[in-house]
Amino acid sequence: MKKLLNKTLLYYLILSSGVLILSGPCFYFLIEKLYLDDVNEAVLLRRDEFFKKNLPDLKIEEISVWNKFNRDTRILADTVTASKDQIILQIFYDEMVPEWEPYHVLYKNIQVQGKPFVLMIRLNLVESQDLMLTLTWLYLGTLFLLLLANFYITRLISSKLWHPFYDTLQKIEKxxxxxxxxxxxxxxxxxxxxxxxxxxxxxxxxxxxxxxxxxxxxxxxxxxxxxxxxxxxxxxxxxxxxxxxxxxxxxxxxxxxxxxxxxxxxxxxxxxxxxxxNKQFSDTERIDISTIFQQVIPYFKEQALAKNINIVFDKQTTKLYIIANKGLTEILINNLLLNAISHNKENGTVTIVLIDNSLEVCNTSANNALINDIL
The missing domain is CATH 1.20.58 (Methane Monooxygenase Hydroxylase; Chain G, domain 1)
Structure with missing residues (x-):
């Protein structure tokens, strides 16, 4: 069985963990959306900056130099078939890594000295994935610390809150x-x-x-x-x-x-x-059963002789101590011997055996032995 305090803490931790774990995906997707919105905003900002600062003075012969020094803002030939004027997701091979990486890309038609070209602006999303992974671990760490703090704080508060109950319970037990x-x-x-x-x-x-x-x-x-x-x-x-x-x-x-x-x-x-x-025999002491039998057996000699019954006291251990009320123990032993003689047969035997920590009182009878289950 569990303590009330532990059970309360268990329910609280399960509920808190459930709420925090379920809120984890919501937190993840919310942060991801905010970050992607920020990436898209950065793409549009670069576009506006290009149109304002770079495009008016740009010459055709400078395009190759421009592309050489601007990896993510490039001017391409008017042969690009991708959708224009909207941000899309594309995978590019990055020679610096080297590996395939995801990008948010914007294609837009432009005119350079009256000739058509396509402006491509892209931003790498690998950084966003790294950020999301970092945020995920940070969230899990915060979740663990929060649950740990909640556990100890709740335990401390609950122990103080339930102190009167445990005080009452202790006094009732005593x-x-x-x-x-x-x-x-x-x-x-x-x-x-x-x-x-x-x-x-x-x-x-x-x-x-x-x-x-x-x-x-x-x-x-x-x-x-x-x-x-x-x-x-x-x-x-x-x-x-x-x-x-x-x-x-x-x-x-x-x-x-x-x-x-x-x-x-x-x-x-x-x-x-x-x-x-009414439990009025509450006084107990250490009693030697062997000594009590030695004192009581002589009192039953006459009853035993009347039916020619032999009383055998087999002490395989010299002492057998119990903690009990002495008066009740003497009454119990008297009743055992009296019943063993009263329900015995003529020329029978009453055997008392002390073995280690056990006592056996056996008698002979013309009737069948009683069933242990009904005793």
Missing amino acids: FNLQHQQVPVFEKVNIIEFEKLNSAVSKLINDIVKAYQIQKEFTENASHELQNPLAIFRNKLDLLLQNTSLNTEQSEIIQSLYQVSGRLSRINKNLLLLSKIE
Whole structure:
């Protein structure tokens, strides 16, 4: 996933590059047109200058000398078939280069001492091509520098502009519901960010209040249920101690005693699940799983002996450390061993294996093994 700032810069650069690249050909053809117009204007200026300054005093015998010293303004015999009085594009072989080069040429009929000739005025366009190439490279260089400058300037401005948003995001990420400390957002002069901070503050306050109410309700409900259950069980204990009860009455009272025990366990389990859901077991420490199993296994000896189950503790590694809440870890291990014994067969085995960074608790059973995908 990309950052919002980087994505914004990417869109901006794509748009800017597209506009500048598309404007490149327009720029090129505009400059070319302006230059060619300037060349044509120069051709017409030479024509006017020739008619004003040179043609009135020109003699026929001077034409050869004139052509020798004027490569681009020549006087030709009246045999030229090219279009007259308009500027055209022609290719000439330039002996000085030497190569074929393009020219803008004007042919015009003139009279020298009463005889017809053709005046040819031309200007080389190779210089214009060189100029256009130079301008193109200059434009590309300017385009690159402009995009680079836009990138860094936009990044700098955007980072400052989006600072309140990232500050709000950072405080939301650090918010911990168990601490119930509502983050205080900095004052901003941007309406959208101010509305965001206000909405987030209200939402967090509502969440904290709802969490506190739920937590108090769970604790109170558990306490209110636990006390009557304890009183009920005490009364049943007293009744069971009554020697005047017959067998049927004793069985009924014993059944109620067992039901009250299950209700008490259900109440404790619901309270535990609620605390886990509310993340009230946030304290963690480095725990050795091997040590906890060694402490817990003796408590299950009687349940195991009742079904003649053998508990095997295979420590292929002496220590297995995890970072967790110790109370929850002990509850988890107790449940694992209890279930492994309860759902075992007579004369079965419970095997606990510690291998490197893994723990396995296996039991024997007359039933098929559970499918891993549904666990």
